[in-house]
Amino acid sequence: MFFEIKNANSSFEILKCENCNAYTLDPIPTETELAEVYNTGYYGKGGAKFILFVEYFVDAFRGIRAKRAINRIPQNGTVLDIGCGSGAFLNYLKKRYNFSLSGIEIKGDAAIRAADCNQGFELHIGFLQDIDFGIKTFDLITMYHVFEHLITPKEDIKKISSLIKNNGRLIISMPNINSWQATLFKDKWFHLDFPRHLIFFKPKDFKEVMQLNGFYLESEHYISWEQNPFGYIQSSLNVVCKNQNFLYEFLKTNAKSNYTLSDWFQLSLQILFAGVTLPLFLFVDVFESFFKKSATVEYTFKYQSKND
Numbered sequence: 001m002f003f004e005i006k007n008a009n010s011s012f013e014i015l016k017c018e019n020c021n022a023y024t025l026d027p028i029p030t031e032t033e034l035a036e037v038y039n040t041g042y043y044g045k046g047g048a049k050f051i052l053f054v055e056y057f058v059d060a061f062r063g064i065r066a067k068r069a070i071n072r073i074p075q076n077g078t079v080l081d082i083g084c085g086s087g088a089f090l091n092y093l094k095k096r097y098n099f100s101l102s103g104i105e106i107k108g109d110a111a112i113r114a115a116d117c118n119q120g121f122e123l124h125i126g127f128l129q130d131i132d133f134g135i136k137t138f139d140l141i142t143m144y145h146v147f148e149h150l151i152t153p154k155e156d157i158k159k160i161s162s163l164i165k166n167n168g169r170l171i172i173s174m175p176n177i178n179s180w181q182a183t184l185f186k187d188k189w190f191h192l193d194f195p196r197h198l199i200f201f202k203p204k205d206f207k208e209v210m211q212l213n214g215f216y217l218e219s220e221h222y223i224s225w226e227q228n229p230f231g232y233i234q235s236s237l238n239v240v241c242k243n244q245n246f247l248y249e250f251l252k253t254n255a256k257s258n259y260t261l262s263d264w265f266q267l268s269l270q271i272l273f274a275g276v277t278l279p280l281f282l283f284v285d286v287f288e289s290f291f292k293k294s295a296t297v298e299y300t301f302k303y304q305s306k307n308d
Helices: 029-037 053-073 088-095 109-117 151-164 180-188 203-212 229-241 246-250 261-290
Strands: 003-006 013-016 023-026 078-082 100-105 121-125 138-144 166-173 213-222 298-303
Touching: 003 180, 053 088, 053 138, 053 261, 053 298, 078 088, 088 100, 088 261, 100 109, 109 121, 138 151, 151 166, 180 229, 203 213, 229 246, 229 261, 246 261
Parallel strands: 078 100, 078 138, 100 121, 138 166
Antiparallel strands: 003 013, 013 023, 166 298, 213 298
């Protein structure tokens, strides 16, 4: 057991697989339990997950990711975004580049939002294993903070290897279980996000698993001012506050409207803490990246078929 995590309703362990060195949530939640944690409260409401000023910054970082993603694919290339959420990343590409774009999202509120906001990409609703894209279809496949949610990761990697063209690129970002944040905060770590996050890898082990499946590392990116500094802020608050992820939930579009005076006082202190510590945690993220100990990591793999 790596460590134990509990909330008011359930208890889980993080266990290490002796075969692939993955860290997995045990027990795996049932379909009913997963449906409950992926409810409207998770996705926010309306056209965006976060309130306006937060969504503005998320959109700016989305642009940075897009420019990094398209660096090595043809101008008229084919792109698949697995777990496309609202489709905002694909819509960003649609406005600026001449790609053939597809996205997958599981049935639910995010898929409804993606359909409503779709500006010209092909939206598929369901699970990767159930959708027929043909063979060797895509120049670029992206999975931004999706892999840790997968129920059947081994099968999904095999499926991706059948979809991606030879010399195509796969971009995956995920939490880093080998990070200093994970080690420091354990069950209070913001990016643990149980029971939605089911699987974690140390970077060394994940790269080995991917290479066995024909994916060879081109680059890895540890600095993320979109993810990592807030991870420190919210994880720190989770240690001292009874209400877990209270600040994060406040920043979403479906935040509750009936806050008490005590809630507002707590939020004021948490916002003050965030404002004071943000510059420090931005610097910490840069420092950690030199040691590959940041809270999240983004990999770019090049696929090379073993038959070629």
